[in-house]
Amino acid sequence: MTKDYLFEIGTEEMPAHVVSRSVKQLADRTRKFLKENGLKFKDIKTYSTPRRLTILVEDLAEKQKDIDKVKKGPAKKIAQDADGNWTKAAQGFARGQGMTPDDIYFQEFKGTEYAYVHVKKEGKKASDILLGMSNIIKAMTFPTKMRWDSNDFEFVRPIHWLVSLFGSDVIPVKILDITAGRKTQGHRFLGDSVVLANADDYEDALKDQFVIVDADERKDMIVHQMNDLVKKNNWKIKPDKNLLEEVTNLVEYPTVFAGSFDKKYLKMPKEVLITSMKDNQRYFEVYDQDDNLINHFIAVRNGNKDYLDNVISGNEKVLVARLDDAQFFYDEDCKYPLSHFVDRLQNVSFHDKIGSMADKMKRVRIIGDFLAKHWKLQDQVVKDFDRASELYKFDLVTQMVGEFSELQGVMGMYYARFAGENEEVSVAIKEHYMPATSEGPLPETTVGSLLSVADKLDTIITFFGAGMIPTSSNDPYALRRNAYGIVRILLNQKWSLPFNEALPEMVDLLKGKTPAKLPKAGTQDEEIASFIRDRIKQYLQKNKFKYDIIDAVLASSQQDPIQILAAANVLQLHHDDDKFTPVVESLTRIDNILKKAKFKGQAKVDKSLFENNSENELYAGVENLQDVVDLADLYEGFVQLQPVIDQYFDTNMIMDKDEKIRNNRLAQLSNVSELADRLGDLSKLVIK
Amino acid sequence: MAEKKLNIQDMIMKLEKFWSSKGCMIMPSYDVEKGAGTMSPYTFLRAVGPEPWAACYVEPSRRPADGRYGKNPNRLYQHHQFQVVIKPAPEDIQQYYLDSLRVLGIEPLEHDIRFVEDNWENPSMGCAGVGWEVWLDGMEVSQFTYFQVVGELDVKPTMSEITYGIERLASYIQDVNSVFDLVWGNGVLYRDIFKEPEYEHSKYAFEESNQDNLLKLFDLYEATAKRLLSQNLVHPAYDYILKCSHTFNLLDARGAVSVTERAGYLSRIRDLAHQVAVSFVEEREKRGFPLLKNAKNKKAGLEND
Structure with missing residues (x-):
């Protein structure tokens, strides 16, 4: 006989990013727990909202299989010592069968007496085993946990209720002073609490209380409503997957709405608007058919359509306040020449043990000039690079980047253009951060590629010089990603660079030009070369080269990617x-x-x-x-x-x-x- | 929204009445400059140790770097927080909070109210907590935190802290676009009270403050706090720590602190914050944790009745 088992942990609002993975964790742990306890089941379904993590175990056996078997153990002379006491071997054998030595009897087998036990156990009832679900709650892990009340117990947020129903029976799992029952909670504002007769009533009963417990269904609702709005207004959207996921886990009952803002803000760089909408407010930005950002946004409410106008006007007001703020920063930043910001970089630290940003920029210029010569780049490229190297970190001290750090580089590009710098210089300022992730897009321009390589090489050289070398588990300054970026750019630009020869030359050029410690010739520069060679290996692996070919090409004396x-x-x-x-x-x-x-x-x-x-x-x-x-x-x-x-x-x-x-x-x-x-x-x- | 729009002082009075009914003492604002209501001794010091505590108060909060010469409609050198702290945190604290919004005329069904993860941290005071910012139709109107660590000490039992941004919430309730258009009370506008102070404080913080003097003051305040701590004079020591913190904020607003130095200053303040938290608990322990006894007596009294 089987029944469905429903287990719900009701909490205060969990962070959106932990909801999906935590319910998966709950399911995985339960699966393992049931298997270890020999309880058969068909499958485990998961439900989750910001306020609940729920699993439904389908067709769970009502009890373990009964056991009735005779088990042979050690020979009698091993099971008992000379005085007839039970030996460790005998005790272990009995324990292993869930019995005690008192249960042992002897019987002859091929002329020798052996210890035997008759294991006869009725399979435990699922209703007893399931009480152990409390241990699963205790074992769960989260990126951040908290204590509440006077307890030492930690969970992602305070737990308020538990539902534990095996078919129609309550399994009274206990955690702290909460005992599981059949009562769950509806939507915080639209719903009421509801008593479940059966485990299978869960989804529908909560739907009546304005909670869509199936996360995929919630997401589909959001997508459909968004598409309706977009179609109706002849707009275009490019819904960010992560944002959609996040929004799905911020609501129990989604209603999508659109708002708008004054067109005057569209004069600011579009990245500023998108950041304000997306990162701060969790809104989706809206485009016209020609992919131009327009003065509307789409957002999701946790509730129904009632009083939606209030919600829309409130959200519009908030966004305007944010855009006003951004406008203030933008206007302030535009008041000053770039030199105003560049001068302040002497007081901005690149790293305590290395020096200032201004100092870094000087080194990067030396490195870049060396590389440009090595690659015989055109005079104009060198000229643009030199100019970019004098400026490129300046936006770190602008007000806009102070407020929205994710806009570093992008604001630099806009402000440089505004100040009359040419397009190559401006774009290079943005591109020097690329690739921002290991497989992220590469700089497209020559100057941007050169600046990016020089900047990353300088980072690696100076960190190695200061003795801050990444270990296999610890790379806080992402030097690996930097090195991998260098390799990708070199290959993309077809720039040849034998590191074993080039590194010592670069380090030589930097001598006396910087207060930063430089790598020791002959040892540290070789460490760097080998560090970079490991990234070439990573690249080859990523691109599916046969392992023996990778070994062969990396074992040559060749160092040029x-x-x-x-x-x-x-x-x-x-x-x-x-x-x-x-x-x-x-x-x-x-x-x-x-x-x-x-x-x-x-x-x-x-x-x-x-x-x-x-x-x-x-x-x-x-x-x-x-x-x-x-x-x-x-x-x-x-x-x-x-x-x-x-x-x-x-x-x-x-x-x-x-x-x-x-x-x-x-x-x-x-x-x-x-x-x-x-x-x-x-x-x-x-x-x- | 309410028929007649609530002015700020009515709003404050309603909140005080509500939270008083939930067992909070209504405390006056504390008279030393500080960046947030959390830094009032009514929160910071009372968060540590085993004694229960429940208080609410308005706290003027100075953030020199946020000064905008009174020109930005939403950013202020000094804003006001309504702070509610209860230890141990009641089980229904979230519900209390939502009820308090109803008292202000904000009916949850007519809005979109969300608890969005925002774990709070104040590294300079060695504080960390877990909680949310509360969104009202997309606007952050409150910060809701379960303190886990204060002054680098574990907070046990856990204290709940709710901080209402008074200007934010009032802008919403009174439906104005600029805080300066808010009605404070009896027909007097926010601008009539705070416009000039905003300008003058911004002018001071960004242009007129004397870095050398501020640096000297920081050292002096720090030395004083240390001396007082060595004599177990917890409360005056704490006042000087607050002065250190505010002086640092003034230096920071001036752009006088580099990234590296910043870490140094923050760690100096954090050390003091830790010491004062430890001393506070020690001193309370010497007195037998009076509020703990109170609570027990009260409970025993109730049971005997």
Whole structure:
């Protein structure tokens, strides 16, 4: 026999962001609890609102299975000591079966006496087991918990009631001084409390009390009502998924409405308006058919349509007050030249142990200039970069960013434009924060990309210099994300940068130009290079390269992300070719011999020491490949060279007794090896 | 909305009457400058220790950095909070709060009232709590908090704090767009009382304050607070801590505090706040926690009746 079991935890209003995941947690814990207790059930449904976390266990068995079995234990001589006392083994055996040693009897089995117990237990009733639901409440975790009254017990918000119904029977689960019953609460204002006869009455009974307990149904209601409004007014919306989720969990009974504001505010940057609406008020912004932001908004009320005009005018008033505030900040900020803000950056700390923002900007300029030269960027790009580097953090001290920190960069762009800076400089100020998340959009402009890379490199260099190096679990300054951003931008712009060479040069250029501590040459700059190489690995993994290819390309001496990616692409492309295995085998054979011979000598080959044609052929082949730039061509070259290499091995004894000849041959092989290294450490490849 | 619009002083009186009926003492505003009603000794000090406490009061709250020379319709150098603190927090405190809105003529069914998560923190006083901002048709009109930690001490039993933003709520009730248009009482407008002070205080905070003197004052107040703490003079020590806090706010408004220094000042104030909280509990304990005894006697008395 089975019945449905309803369990509801009624609380004061929970934070919107914990509702969905907490009810899932409740379901998961219950599932585990029922399984551990051998209670069968079909499924668990979840319901949630800001004031309740509820599960409905469908078709829950009324009791555990009965047990009636004979269990064999240790031999008698192990179960009892010389004096006939129960040993630990015997006690453990009995306990393991939920019995005591007194229940043990002996019986012969193949000539030896063994301990036995007859386990006969009626399955426990679900109604008894379910009393343990209180432990599930106690075990639940939340991002923030609180105490209330004089209790030590913590939960996300104070618990006010519990409903626990197995079919039509109350299971009186207890927590603190609350005992579960059959009474639940309707909507705070529109509904009344309601007594449930049956677990299955839950959804409908609460609907009558203006509570839509099914979160998906609530969300659908919101979406439908929004779409109706949008259609009616010929608007467009781009509903933010997270906001929709949040709004769904802020209400028990949703009614969607639209409001408007004075068009004059539309003169401000649209990001300011959207932030005011979305982040502060949880409104959805509205667009016309041409994607222009317009002076309306859509919001959701926790209630029905009664007195909706009050609610609309109240919300409009609040928004206007916020927009007025933003307008004040905007007008104030626009009164000053950019230099007014830039000057104040000397007093804005980048980090206590590193120095001011002004100082950071100076370093970033040096780094960026170095990179621009390295990449031979156009003069105009360098000019724009230099200008941007003088300005780019200025919006941190504007009033608008002081109020809405999420607008950093964006306001910088608008204010720079307003001050007459050119478009490249203005956009770079915004773009230097990109990518803002590891897979977020990249800067689109050259100047923005350069500024972003220089800014992030400076961050990494100075944090490493100050000894604040991320550990595997702790990266408070998001240096990994910064490094990953650098890798992505370099690849996107096809900017080659061998970190092992470039880092020491950059650090050298910074010497004497900054009070910040710089990384120690030879140790810390290598740590940084390896830190960045790990991000290249992350990139390759993310882009589904085979693991052995990733290992191979990263084990080469190559440090330039562009070259590493190119090598990975070539290896991935040819991985399944017929020729791939012989080529890799021949090339790794060379490496193995070099390793064995510990050859570190001159790689200059003396042709006069050649004894046969195979040596000439290999020499010519290597010479041909020496100037190949494209790694795809290099691979093709190796495919051609492979029979030549094999023939070389067949014809020549590498470890010749004559040291001159031996070294000459090793030199010849090491030339091949150096070429192969451009593709990676091929011995890491797993070949068939 | 009510037929005749409530003026501010009627609003205050109604709230006082309501909360008094729920067992609160009506306290006067405390006479040292402070940034929020929480910093009144009637909240901060009374939050710590085991003694029960229930009080309500109007608190002028000075936030120099929010000064707008009386030009912004909603931002003020000094606004007013109506503060309600009850320890232990009654089980039905949310319902009490909603009832108090009804007393002000705000019928929940005619509006959209929401409890939106807002966990409150005041790092400079070592305080943290869990709670909400209460939205009335999208406007934050109150802050509702269950104190968990005050002066870096666990608050046990938990104290509930409700802070009504008087100007916000009154703007809603009187349906005005600028706080300066509010009627305070008997026909006198908010502007008639506060317009000039707003301008002058903003002028002082942003232009005329003397940084060097403020820095000296901060040090002096801090040293005084420390000396008084060492003599167990809890209440005067607390007054000087409030002065430290306000002086810091003045320095901050002037942009005289860098990010790094900021952390330093905040931690100096926090240390003092912690010490005074500890001393307060010790001193009350020496006296046998009188309010705890009161409550027990009252309860025993009731049971004997």
